[in-house]
Amino acid sequence: MKRRDFLTAATGVAGGAGAGVTAAAAQETTTTSSGNATASGNETTTATNGTTTSGGSSGGGGPTKEVTVGPGGSLVFEPAEITIAPGTTIKWVWESDNHNVVPESQPEGSSWEGTPGGASKTYNTGYEYSHTFETTGTYEYFCQPHKTAGMVGTITVQEGGGGGGGGGGQAEANPEHMGVPFQAHFVGLATLLMMAVSLVYTFFLLKYGESPHASGGNR
Numbered sequence: 001m002k003r004r005d006f007l008t009a010a011t012g013v014a015g016g017a018g019a020g021v022t023a024a025a026a027q028e029t030t031t032t033s034s035g036n037a038t039a040s041g042n043e044t045t046t047a048t049n050g051t052t053t054s055g056g057s058s059g060g061g062g063p064t065k066e067v068t069v070g071p072g073g074s075l076v077f078e079p080a081e082i083t084i085a086p087g088t089t090i091k092w093v094w095e096s097d098n099h100n101v102v103p104e105s106q107p108e109g110s111s112w113e114g115t116p117g118g119a120s121k122t123y124n125t126g127y128e129y130s131h132t133f134e135t136t137g138t139y140e141y142f143c144q145p146h147k148t149a150g151m152v153g154t155i156t157v158q159e160g161g162g163g164g165g166g167g168g169g170q171a172e173a174n175p176e177h178m179g180v181p182f183q184a185h186f187v188g189l190a191t192l193l194m195m196a197v198s199l200v201y202t203f204f205l206l207k208y209g210e211s212p213h214a215s216g217g218n219r
Contacts, residue, residue: 062085063085066092067153068092075143075151077143077152080154086159088161089132090130091129094124099122100115102141103141104141107136107139110137110139114141120144134157139154
């Protein structure tokens, strides 16, 4: 084989390898996300047998998180900080007496009122109060009789929330979400290696000449 013929063939191999890299890189991961949070201002409060349920209508029937009020007679909410997704219901359960849940601050557009009766009414062991949070943002609340003792709580409502005590951990990154699909990286590396070997072989062949057995009748 003449040098010219070999160079032509090597160029064709390199070009085909480059096309393979381009095709592999074109396999991008398509991610479609949608999140429609619906907030409702129609809030109703119903007390039955010591249990109060409060919250706007939510078509999804989201999860429920529990907060203990005064566990073991202590003057705290447990957990004091919690992160949830929109549509999640928080249920406060009383384990000691003379407590209430009074909102101190909340996002614009929300209508959380706390336990019935406001700051002037307290409830005892066994009482339960629930509210569904739809509007994203930070909600701060307290127990009126024990606010100065540090009986306060914070609720953070955010898309993707769901952990307790300040939020859940960060999810491990998926290689396919880093741009090019995971398999394409291997294809690209293998193709580049083939190109490098081809070019090195061509270099040595041109530098040191071709074998006398490689030249046939093609002149």
